[in-house]
Amino acid sequence: MLTGTEVLTTAQMRAIESAAMASGQVTGLELMERAGRAVAGHIRLRWPKAGCVTVLCGPGNNGGDGYVVARLLHRAGWRVRVLGTENMPGPDAAEMKQRWAEIGGIGPLTERGLQGGPESDVYVDAIFGTGLTRPPEGEIASILARIFGRGGDGAYHCSRVVAVDCPSGLCMDSGKAPALPPGRGTFDSPARLTVAFDSPKPGHLIGLGPMLCGELIVADIGLIQWRERNLASRGRRPVRLEAIWPRFDIPDARRIEFSLTDRLGKHPFASQHKYSHGHALVLAGGPAKGGAARLSARAALRIGAGLVTLAPPQDALPEYSSPPDALMRRALDDGDALRGALDDTRINAACIGPGCGIDRAAALLAVLLPTGRGTVLDADALTALSQDPGLMAALHGRCILTPHGGEFARLFPDLAEKVEATPSQWPAYSKLDAAREAAARCGAVVLLKGPDTVIAAPDGRARIHSAFDIPWLATAGAGDVLAGIITGLLARGFQPLDAASLGTLIHAQAARLFGPGLIADDLSEMIPQVLRDLA
Ligand SMILES: NC(=O)C1=CN([C@@H]2O[C@H](COP(=O)(O)OP(=O)(O)OC[C@H]3O[C@@H](n4cnc5c(N)ncnc54)[C@H](O)[C@@H]3O)[C@@H](O)[C@H]2O)[C@@H](O)CC1
């Protein structure tokens, strides 16, 4: 079964918390106690033997959670050192600060304060949560650099950091974190654990979020009824953002079961023949264009398209004669030949781009797009698209674009620039925002690839898949296989957003199952096992 969870923006989260408090059924103080209890509980699960902890408390309610964690760990026998800011926080955090002050002292939240005490077994980062409004600066930025990077003394505190709600300095809407140590390669010792509240936020899943969060746990703090009321009260169907990540640790109440996988198996009682599983057409390139289209075609077959036809021009046909024998082959020299082939309405999905050649892709797209067929556009087709506004205008809701970052920047340079810009205030413009804006602009599903893949539909729905755990998937030809899997799913009748999401997940699962040493050819061979596991 494919499961995931809804992802909430920080604004949605705040609205739900406010609705809960306004109902009079729960106070902010109680929510803070629950949040702190969840964090302290997970610390005690990870470190059953009480040790020494330093709790870093910021100026707002995230800091308030930190004072609760300090109190509860003290009660459990931990030696607790608290560093806090001097400001007067809001009433709930002030109350929690006072309750801690009756137990122990509060040192200054400064670099010197942090360095001054003994080495701790665990550092609790309760400096900033959803209330971050701009990148941290000065003393606090130095502290964050120290706990999330290599400190001035060369010590790593990172592997023992437990982040409350999020690593401080991370924009929870975008996954950007300009104050934290730059460059992914330097995060060789990320925070050990992040305990987020109610639901993941986009920043936990995209950008630097997964690297900084380490293990992510989403704790239920009892907000579900207000969440549903709040979403329903908007009077229209909310535009949902979902995470599809089978390893995700989420409360049962937050688990969404996608029914998509039911349809992957062949129904035992229906009288079906191969055409009821669709016919996918993979448009291949001329001589010496390599095996990209073959990888796509093989994947489309493996995912269960009833028929797959690989279609190069006549002079390249002999190059496409290698197995699998189940593939059909047909020469299609140009747009006219394609027009003729598409008279067969049983061809219900097409893959164009891998190994196709840019000019050929442009000529074939000009015929293919007006037919409204389910179409996956990858590689050379994306380049062709970026060079021809007429083709861009011909995109439709059954198209799926699968760009990596570079291809996306050629297609939507203004959006890519906004993603790259250094943010000066939150929420920062994110890869998710860019994918959504691109999908709305071009009227097609946009699957923006990366270790954090974002899939956005023109109506605003979006899904996130994090694959930071499988770096070996970044290998030549993996994208061609993904395009083939998605084409096969389109042929099988999945809606474009579902085909793209399910395809992304199956592709990643195949890589997980295979492990390091993977080459793109291996991915399709793992698909049967992935399908068995998903059933
Ligand atoms: N609202 C609620 O009901 C609950 C909130 N909870 C916690 O509260 C957090 C949100 O609390 P807040 O909204 O108070 O926000 P934060 O505690 O994240 O931080 C807000 C404070 O930091 C300041 N600030 C923001 N950016 C800064 C920067 N770059 N440099 C210096 N100061 C900066 C703000 O002016 C404000 O004083 C959540 O992440 C969660 O941890 C939990 O206690 C559960 C319940």
Ligand SMILES: [K+]
């Ligand atoms: K935090």
